[in-house]
Amino acid sequence: METRASYIMVGGFVLTFLAGLIAFAVWIAKVDLDAEYTDYDIYFHGTVSGLYKRSVVYYLGIPVGDVRDIGLAPNDPQKVRVQVRLRSEVPVTEGAKARLDFQGLTGVAYIEINGGPPGGQPIKPVGDQERAVIPSELSPIMEVFTNAPNLVNEAIEAVVQIQKLLDDKNLSHVGHILKNTDKLSANLANGTEDLDKLVADTRTLINKASTTADKLSKLADSGNALIDDDGKQMVAEAVKTLQSAQQAIGRIDALVAANSDNVTDFIGSSLPEITRMIIDLRATARNLSRLSKRIEQNPGAAIFGTPQPQYDLKTRSEKKEKGK
Amino acid sequence: MMPIFSKPGRAIGLTVAAAMLLGGCGPLISFGSNGPAADVYTLNYDGAFGPELKEGPLLYFDEPHVAEGLSGQKIAVRLGAHKRSTLANARWVTGLTTLVRDYLTRSLSDEAKTRAIGEGSLDVKVDCRLGMKVWSFDFVPGQKGEDDAVDVTIELSLIRLRDGHFIGQHTFVQTPSVKGPSDDDVMDAFNVAMRANSRDMAKWLSALKDQCAAPAG
Known part of the structure; x- marks a missing residue:
């Protein structure tokens, strides 16, 4: 009897512990078990560097979903198809635009969706499309990155010209x-x-x-x-x-x-x-x-200076400079 | 759907990355040395401000050129014929070029009764440019404390801008002795040297300044 009772207690304890662990994981990950989702496709022109699966998708700054898949667009190798999964209650209507953005200068990319005008119809798959497509647009920072190499080259050329001019x-x-x-x-x-x-x-x-x-x-x-x-x-x-x-x-x-x-x-x-x-x-x-x-x-010496002995008036002798 | 554990994982990753970044940036961040803070000194002209003259040639006091090693805020020390050092625990309040230019702009406009302008005057039509070269601005310790002196040697050049005429050039030298053993005494000696040089410069400039307005040729 005692042995059997001990198994029940141990099994009950383990099951309770596992249930608590799962509840804790669900709580800490803030998983909505009853949430419903809708998948969309977004086609970007050019690179989506910095964007990965599980990257966050924001709607007007609110996290509403994540990236499920990234791949080349069929029939157009210059485009990238990004499949996103958004909460069903997110109003992705006609006129909504998706764009690639970055958090600071760390290179971590995310997708920002700007909603369409009020009263718009929810976008739906057209023809034989598997999922509805959210149109994309170029973000200001992407425009900067696109044009930055040209700007840098022009700046370098200008500096070279100025150096020539000022010799x-x-x-x-x-x-x-x-x-x-x-x-x-x-x-x-x-x-x-x-x-x-x-x-x-x-x-x-x-x-x-x-x-x-x-x-x-x-x-x-x-x-x-x-x-x-x-x-x-x-x-x-x-x-x-x-x-x-x-x-x-x-x-x-x-x-x-x-x-x-x-x-x-x-x-x-x-x-x-x-x-x-x-x-x-x-x-x-x-x-x-x-x-x-x-x-x-010597770049280091140009920025921080070189350690030099200093003349101490009290001892009337040179001493080594400290802290450099 | 938010990925499981993505937020805690990201937080830990960011914390580790921030710690590594801060650690990596350590060598770039200087919190100064552990020694005592340096005393800060300036050159102080103890005369009046120049009179508000309506007429007379207008002189532009150029930024001085300085001999190698004198351009910063450190106070130069001459140890022997070729050895140089800097004074410990003392520095100029700003670069020596700014100090010398400001001092002479004020002292010469007062003592030579000259209309003079210094920095920030490119849009003003002037008659002459006063070029300066600081050859030495050194503390020269002797064998004993009573032999200590300073050496202030400044060369002035006066150029008429209308036709680029070189009116004149002179080098002014003062080597007063240092009256005591402290940094303050050294700074007093520098101010004495500048005052004496300034008087000589005023005489030289007074004799030449009228040529600034003379017609070309």
Whole structure:
């Protein structure tokens, strides 16, 4: 009797323990035993790197299911078919979109479903589809990842170009160019003064010539016997030409006056500032060059410094630096 | 359906990963040395601020170039002809270039009665650029405490920007002795040297500054 009673107690204890263990597992995993699920297919264009079976599916940020299967889409090797299982009460209606997203920068991927408009019809399998298909869209972070290689390449090219631009040879050339520009501008400014004088003299001369031509024209029109028909025509053309020339000189005069101000302003204000800016740029380029050499030779020392002995004024001797 | 044990497993994994990450980042995170905190010093011009002049040439004080080893916040120590070190438990409040430029911008505008501007003046039309080169800014310990001195050697160059004319250049040297055995005494000596150099620089600059406004050629 005692032996038999002991078996019953042991068996009962083991069964109770197992039942408790299963209940604990169900409790800790938060398994809904009575939950109902619906399967959907999502087709993504391109890679789904970071997404695995059991990855979580969110609906507006709420976890509502998980990924059941991942594989290539039939008849289209550029697409990936992801089968997801969602709770049946999740309203996946017409207009809902699924997209691949990432948690932080850890590379752990999940699927986020944005609901369709209120009152929409639940999506259903079409034709011979085994499961209903949720349309996918590219997430902003996926767009960044897609374009990032191009951006990085362009940035590298830009840095290379800047390095070429800022080398000592080019900076020296820029210095020469500015020096030459300075000389050219000074000459131009001086030349402008001469040109002003020349234009003024020319205008006086043309006025005199125009007056004379007018007199000749009047003389020709009067039918003076000394002027024949060819002479009339020649004088008329001369008058026309001189009047056109006077207008052209007037325009040149205005243009030179305007440019003279600009040139003077450029020489007076912009060139020295450009010179100072180039000096600053040269200093910056030199510092960057020095830093890059230090990093290249010893990255650790460039960041954390090198242990150096320090002079202690109290002991009047050098001591080794601590903590580095 | 949520996978069984996925959340506890993930939590444990994340905890282990975080611990490993923190452990791995340990060498990158510096909490400083265990020694005493360094005393922080500055150069302090004890004169007045420069007068608000309406006229006269405007000078741009360029950022000083410094000899190798002087560019940081550590205070240079010269041990012998070729050996260099830095002073323990003391440092400048900022880089030496900033300290020297700010000191001279203030002292020379006061003592030379000059319109001077320093950093952040690229959009201002100026007449001259004052270039600076700090050749030495060293504490020079002697054989005995009473032989200690500092050496402050600064070279100035004045350039007229309108035509790039090199107006003049001069090197100013001061080596006052250190009056006592402490870091404060060393810093006093540096300030004395800068004050004396500043007076000499003001005389030199006063004699040349009018050339900044002179016409080219």
